[in-house]
Amino acid sequence: MSVYETYKKSFWGPTIAWKRLFTKPVTIKIPKVYREAAERYRGFHINDLELCSGCSTCSKICPTDAIKMVPVDTEVEVGKKAQRPAIDYGRCSFCAMCVDICTTGSLKMTREYIHVSDDPNTFFFIPDETGIHQQEIHQGYQRDEDSELLDLERVEMTEIPAEERINSFIEYVKGYSKEQAISEAARCVDCELCVDACPANMDIPRYIESVFNNDTAKGVDWIYKTNPLPGVCGRVCTHKCETVCSIGHRGEAVAIRWLKRYIMDQESEEDIIRHARENIVKKGTGKIAIVGAGPSGLAAAYYLSLMGYDVTIFEAKNLPGGVMRYGIPRYRLPDEALDKDINVIKALGVKIKCNTSVGKDITLNELKEKHDAVFIGTGFTLGRSSEIQGSDHKDVLLALPLLEKIRNYLRNPEESRKPPVPDSLLVIGGGNVAMDVARSIVRLQRLEGKEANVKITSLESMEELPADLEEIVEGREEGIQFFPSRGPKEVVIENGKVKGLKTVACTRVFDEKGQFNPIFDESNVMLIDGEMIVEAIGQAPDYAYLPDELKNKLEFIKGRLIVNEKGQTSIEWLFAGGDIVSGPDIIHGVADGHKAAVGIDEFLNREEE
Ligand SMILES: Cc1cc2nc3c(=O)[nH]c(=O)nc-3n(C[C@H](O)[C@H](O)[C@H](O)COP(=O)(O)OP(=O)(O)OC[C@H]3O[C@@H](n4cnc5c(N)ncnc54)[C@H](O)[C@@H]3O)c2cc1C
Ligand code: SF4
Ligand code: SF4
Ligand code: SF4
Numbered sequence: 001m002s003v004y005e006t007y008k009k010s011f012w013g014p015t016i017a018w019k020r021l022f023t024k025p026v027t028i029k030i031p032k033v034y035r036e037a038a039e040r041y042r043g044f045h046i047n048d049l050e051l052c053s054g055c056s057t058c059s060k061i062c063p064t065d066a067i068k069m070v071p072v073d074t075e076v077e078v079g080k081k082a083q084r085p086a087i088d089y090g091r092c093s094f095c096a097m098c099v100d101i102c103t104t105g106s107l108k109m110t111r112e113y114i115h116v117s118d119d120p121n122t123f124f125f126i127p128d129e130t131g132i133h134q135q136e137i138h139q140g141y142q143r144d145e146d147s148e149l150l151d152l153e154r155v156e157m158t159e160i161p162a163e164e165r166i167n168s169f170i171e172y173v174k175g176y177s178k179e180q181a182i183s184e185a186a187r188c189v190d191c192e193l194c195v196d197a198c199p200a201n202m203d204i205p206r207y208i209e210s211v212f213n214n215d216t217a218k219g220v221d222w223i224y225k226t227n228p229l230p231g232v233c234g235r236v237c238t239h240k241c242e243t244v245c246s247i248g249h250r251g252e253a254v255a256i257r258w259l260k261r262y263i264m265d266q267e268s269e270e271d272i273i274r275h276a277r278e279n280i281v282k283k284g285t286g287k288i289a290i291v292g293a294g295p296s297g298l299a300a301a302y303y304l305s306l307m308g309y310d311v312t313i314f315e316a317k318n319l320p321g322g323v324m325r326y327g328i329p330r331y332r333l334p335d336e337a338l339d340k341d342i343n344v345i346k347a348l349g350v351k352i353k354c355n356t357s358v359g360k361d362i363t364l365n366e367l368k369e370k371h372d373a374v375f376i377g378t379g380f381t382l383g384r385s386s387e388i389q390g391s392d393h394k395d396v397l398l399a400l401p402l403l404e405k406i407r408n409y410l411r412n413p414e415e416s417r418k419p420p421v422p423d424s425l426l427v428i429g430g431g432n433v434a435m436d437v438a439r440s441i442v443r444l445q446r447l448e449g450k451e452a453n454v455k456i457t458s459l460e461s462m463e464e465l466p467a468d469l470e471e472i473v474e475g476r477e478e479g480i481q482f483f484p485s486r487g488p489k490e491v492v493i494e495n496g497k498v499k500g501l502k503t504v505a506c507t508r509v510f511d512e513k514g515q516f517n518p519i520f521d522e523s524n525v526m527l528i529d530g531e532m533i534v535e536a537i538g539q540a541p542d543y544a545y546l547p548d549e550l551k552n553k554l555e556f557i558k559g560r561l562i563v564n565e566k567g568q569t570s571i572e573w574l575f576a577g578g579d580i581v582s583g584p585d586i587i588h589g590v591a592d593g594h595k596a597a598v599g600i601d602e603f604l605n606r607e608e609e
Contacts, residue, residue: 030114030116034114037112037138038111039140040140040141041140042094042096042140043094043111043113043140044109044110044127045087045098045108045110045131046108046109047084047108047126047128047129048104048106048129049072049074049126049128049129050106051104051105051106052084052085052106053079053104053106053246054082054083054084055189055246056083056085057189057246058085058099061098062097062098063093064093064095065091066090067088068085068088070086070126078196078197079197079244080193081193084126085098086126087124087127088124089115089123089124090124094109096141097149099141099143100148101149101189103150103189103246103247103249103250104246104249105249107127108140108142109139109140109142110131110139110140111140112131112132112133112137112140115133151186152251153251154184154253154255155180155181157175157255157258158173158174159173162477162479165478166442166443166446166478166479167443168443169330169331169440170331171235171330171334172331173332175258175261176262181258181262182214184259185209185211185212185254187247187254188212188247189246190205190209191246192204193245194241194245197240197244199588199591200227200591200594201226201591202222207222207223207259207260208256210263211259216262216267217271217275219263220271220275221279224279226590228298228303228345229341229586230261230263231338231340232295232324232333232337232338232341233257234337236586238585238586238587239256264337264340269343272340273343276302276348280306280308280348281307281308282308284309284601284604285308285309286309286310286372287312287371287372288300288304288310288311288312288371288372288373288374288600289314289367289370289375290374290376291364291374291375291377291545292313292322292378293313293320294323294377294379294579295322295593296379296577296589296590296596297315297375297577298313298320298341298342299577299590299593300377301593302344302593303597304601305345305348305349307601309600309601310349311349311351312350312371313351313352313353314353315353315355316355316357316358317355318354320352321338322377322379323379326403327400327403327433329403329406329440330410331439331443332436335411358378359544359546360545363547364547364550365547372573372604373573373574373575373600373603375574375576375593376575377576377580377592378542378578379541379579379580380539380540380583381400381541382539382541383399383400383401383535383538384538385398385535386488386535386537388488388489388490388491389491390491390498391491391533391535395422395497395498395531396498396532397420397534397535398534399433399437399535402437403433403436403437403440405417406419421444421445422441422445422530422531423450423453423531425437425441425445425453425531425534426455426456426457426532426533426534427454427455427536428458428488428501428534428537429536429538430460430484431465432467434456435456435468436536438480441454442480452478452479452480454479455528456482457501457503458484458485459486459518460484460485461485462484483503483528485505485506486526486528487503487506487518488502488503489504490502497531498531499527499529500528500530501527501530501533502525502526502527503526503527504520504525506518506520506521539579540559541560541580560580560581560583563576563577563596564599566596566602567596567599575599575600576596577595578593
């Protein structure tokens with residue numbers, strides 16, 4: 001007899017079910033005796049909604065599609081999405097993979113296993129800390145070492161060891177190999193939390209995916225959509241994206257910056273140029289002048305030329321790049337990486353007129369007469385001095401001119417003036433610029449066969465130092481000594497020579513409102529030795545190129561220009577970006593330049609009223 005025949009409908013079919021009427025049911029509505037579930041029981045979920053970042057990794061892994069991300073009314077903050085997982089217990093198989101992969105560790109299971117309701121909607125809910133019944137929670141299954149689904153450890157980057165790297169200005173971060181890059185890319189869970197944290201909103205998960213798929217050419221395409229300085233950013237970006245990376249909640253953030261560098265290092269300049277040319281989108285007809293070949297000016301130029309505009313950058317120095325060329329030391333950013341990025345921009349037809357200082361060699365008004373719009377990205381080019389007694393001594397220097405001298409000398413020793421290499425140096429300042437000066441001078445001392453003797457003093461305590469942690473750690477490895485929580489009082493000069501810096505204790509840098517408002521203990525005095533002192537306490541803009549009649553029409557706040565969301569100043573043909581607008585880093589400059597390029601295009605194509 002076939003299976004069909006066994007079950008084929010009969011006249012008595014509908015009544016067959018009645019014979020089950022008096023048999024004991026297999027399922028029961030509510031057990032008569034409630035039994036406490038085992039400790040690692042996989043009952044209903046709980047979720048710490050404050051800790052949960054809304055990354056949706058739980059939802060992506062769920063094999064039964066039981067988790068939906070639903071919008072929640074929460075304050076939007078960088079590194080979190082305004083959504084939380086809701087679980088459908090009609091689908092959930094209690095496999096706990098969501099708990100095993102939860103990036104923050106907020107999602108757990110309870111020992112609760114009974115839920116009786118006639119309303120099917122109650123079986124689909126957003127778990128919070130009180131669970132499905134808002135009662136005392138008995139925690140059930142939790143992830144352990146064996147069930148960890150994330151790879152929490154970063155693939156280590158190869159670096160030249162400190163004792164070796166201080167003998168030269170060679171780039172000490174070596175970059176990932178193909179195997180290392182693919183392993184690192186595999187750690188990404190594609191949650192996109194990093195995208196909002198990146199000022200340029202780079203599509204990070206997509207270019208990381210391209211590394212994983214061993215398709216770096218595609219990665220280049222993704223990267224150039226929002227960043228035409230990727231070789232630079234792959235090395236020295238402040239990588240704010242990594243501070244919000246999901247994996248960083250319980251482990252080490254994905255090395256987003258190094259993966260970008262990996263992609264760019266795989267592709268030749270010619271291939272990148274070919275890719276860039278494929279992206280030319282339309283034929284604009286205007287002429288645009290850009291003042292300053294720093295990150296913001298170069299980014300604006302790139303995107304404007306993609307739109308078909310005739311772009312000329314006017315740059316005061318003899319090479320383009322701004323701080324990337326004259327500030328950031330070569331051991332972090334070699335000229336070759338910067339040149340590769342700039343060559344792509346030039347290949348699109350962008351003209352760069354170096355040795356042309358706007359305000360001296362050509363006026364801003366002249367630029368306006370010859371162009372349809374002007375973008376200014378002139379940066380913070382002036383160093384700041386503490387102006388304490390003795391700071392006008394010839395051996396008390398400002399950070400920026402010294403760094404520029406060092407880079408020029410290393411680039412072209414025959415034709416540049418040699419930077420001073422003191423037996424002992426004291427740097428005032430606790431930021432990355434101070435670290436750049438200190439680490440550069442250590443290298444120069446070693447190259448001259450001297451002992452490394454560099455000190456840094458700062459108002460901030462070691463915990464408060466604004467410099468990146470990796471800079472502090474690496475600086476220490478290179479022999480730099482720190483004198484934190486000290487305020488500079490006077491440069492001590494003996495027999496016409498700098499002997500050191502008289503300092504007093506700084507007991508507080510910021511007040512209760514977080515404002516810079518230092519307090520000193522004048523009775524606690526210390527002399528810190530150093531035959532040369534460098535002040536690295538901040539930079540300022542130089543607006544000397546702005547004629548008064550234009551300056552009066554512009555709006556400033558704390559020395560920075562106010563622009564609208566398209567980078568346009570209160571003078572309609574004048575756009576601005578970079579440090580003079582936002583700062584504090586390269587990627588903000590890139591984002592500003594891109595935004596302004598779109599703004600200029602809209603301005604030139606606006607419908608006249
Ligand atoms: C020592 C140092 C280290 C830094 N390290 C990092 C880092 O590791 N990572 C990071 O992200 N950021 C870093 N920064 C910050 C970063 O470099 C800046 O935020 C960024 O370069 C600002 O870009 P910008 O477009 O404003 O132009 P800038 O880089 O400031 O360049 C401005 C350009 O305009 C030119 N210019 C100025 N006036 C005129 C004029 N009148 N006519 C013609 N040209 C003119 C200048 O010569 C210069 O080339 C560092 C800054 C310093 C000082
Ligand atoms: S326990 Fe398993 S089936 Fe249930 S929601 Fe989590 S991942 Fe999905
Ligand atoms: S994986 Fe964890 S942090 Fe991410 S949405 Fe799910 S519960 Fe929240
Ligand atoms: S890099 Fe980190 S934050 Fe960005 S998508 Fe990957 S896991 Fe998420």
